[in-house]
Amino acid sequence: MQIHFTQVSRYERGETKPNAAAMAKLAKVLDTTVDFLMHGSVDDVTADAGLDKEIISRFKQVQELNKEDKKTVLSLLDAYIAKGKIQSILQH
Template identity: 30%
Template sequence: MNRALMRTFSERLHRFREDRGLSQRQLGLLSGVEPIQISRYERAAALPAADSLAEMARVLQVPMETLLLGKDTSQPEPQLRNALLLDRLSELDELDRQDQETVISIIDAIILRRNVQGIVGPQNKTA
């Protein structure tokens, strides 16, 4: 068995259970998993079967994948409203790292200028 997976799963199970204010016994009663088995999971002595994992995830109100692997599937990818910007970002993702860093620096400079203008107000240009 994968010891690292067992250890990280045990930590997540313990944390989610405590975050919900449940004892091992309460989680067992609500999920149908024996409390002694939940204790084994939290001590990294065993991994649950799929049906037990599904029931514990349901009671803890987390996706199974999050409980088992730590992947947060509940957070949707941020969406851009500007389709042209989204298209350009997709193209930028194909550039080499140096070009990407250059574009990021330019974007950072524009944002900084905008923030500074918001603080000090627009500058009058007199020639």
């Protein structure tokens, strides 16, 4: 599927909206997500989802680690999350 530049111009001017297939193609070409294209900036998306930009930034860095290092980071996260849950239970 190809999208002609005049069609992209129509999308940009708000004259028409891309269908699902076109949206997926645009997201791939622009190296982003359909969600980002539909809902705005990363700041808007993270704020709407209640996510901290600093945490998102760290997760992007973790994504670049090798498999073993990712596994270690996830284990540490799991440990801290479990610790928080246990402390919450003990306080009640």
